[in-house]
Amino acid sequence: MRTPIIVGNWKMNKTVGEAVNLVSELKSLIADVSGVEVAVAPPFTALVAVGREIGGSNIQLSAQDVFWEKEGAFTGAISVSMLKDTGCRFVILGHSERRQVFGETDASVGKKIRAVLAEGLQPIVCVGESLEQRESGKAFSVVETQIRGCLKGLSPTEMEAITIAYEPVWAIGTGRTATPLQAEEMHQKIRNVLKEVFSQDTAINVRIQYGGSVNAENIRDLMEQSDIDGALVGGASLKAVSFSRIVKFSQK
Numbered sequence: 001m002r003t004p005i006i007v008g009n010w011k012m013n014k015t016v017g018e019a020v021n022l023v024s025e026l027k028s029l030i031a032d033v034s035g036v037e038v039a040v041a042p043p044f045t046a047l048v049a050v051g052r053e054i055g056g057s058n059i060q061l062s063a064q065d066v067f068w069e070k071e072g073a074f075t076g077a078i079s080v081s082m083l084k085d086t087g088c089r090f091v092i093l094g095h096s097e098r099r100q101v102f103g104e105t106d107a108s109v110g111k112k113i114r115a116v117l118a119e120g121l122q123p124i125v126c127v128g129e130s131l132e133q134r135e136s137g138k139a140f141s142v143v144e145t146q147i148r149g150c151l152k153g154l155s156p157t158e159m160e161a162i163t164i165a166y167e168p169v170w171a172i173g174t175g176r177t178a179t180p181l182q183a184e185e186m187h188q189k190i191r192n193v194l195k196e197v198f199s200q201d202t203a204i205n206v207r208i209q210y211g212g213s214v215n216a217e218n219i220r221d222l223m224e225q226s227d228i229d230g231a232l233v234g235g236a237s238l239k240a241v242s243f244s245r246i247v248k249f250s251q252k
């Protein structure tokens with residue numbers, strides 16, 4: 001059985017002090033929750049402090065991005081071993097904001113995935129179509145291309161360390177969620193692609209999160225779908241109470 005996983009993507013929000021306050025409140029709100037993995041992804045500057053605050057709790061640490069090189073003259077970049085040093089277990093890769101604003105491609109995401117796996121951390125790989133692509137009937141082919149482009153050449157064991165986040169771009173930060181059926185349909189297609197590229201077992205074992213305007217009101221219906229294994233949450237993860245409710249409603 002796949003354990004649900006809820007990750008809070010804080011994006012470019014929270015100073016160190018604000019981040020510690022948020023996670024400290026969250027820690028007590030979800031202290032008794034089990035059966036669901038929880039992680040928060042603060043900005044790089046707050047990783048160390050948040051990591052300290054969640055020590056010994058049921059909350060894990062994620063980064064929002066990384067660079068694939070090990071070290072050297074790469075001004076502004078952060079390596080996987082630097083993230084590991086802060087206590088990170090997960091790294092979000094290929095978020096649509098990284099793709100759109102920073103020119104991330106399936107090829108660069110692929111290099112990052114390999115670098116993260118090589119250090120024993122777990123990538124959360126984001127895929128998803130734009131509104132225009134959905135309206136022109138290309139959603140499935142776009143997502144399939146992203147999946148194949150980022151993940152080709154990995155072993156089944158490597159693939160099983162990865163979580164996929166299906167995030168339709170038109171649903172991110174817009175208040176417009178995919179319906180549970182739209183999300184489930186895409187999650188099934190993603191599983192079919194994983195079966196073709198890897199194996200039936202791999203397709204069954206990989207966790208696929210939904211992301212895009214997830215909140216405490218819509219999470220239950222999403223989690224009722226058999227192929228939705230959790231959520232990547234942006235806006236609603238910035239308040240401890242709303243995020244804690246999402247976590248609690250995700251226990252299957």
Ligand code: PGA
Binds near residue numbers: 171213236
């Ligand atoms: P949102 O963001 O929940 O604010 O729509 C989700 C994401 O970008 O991961």
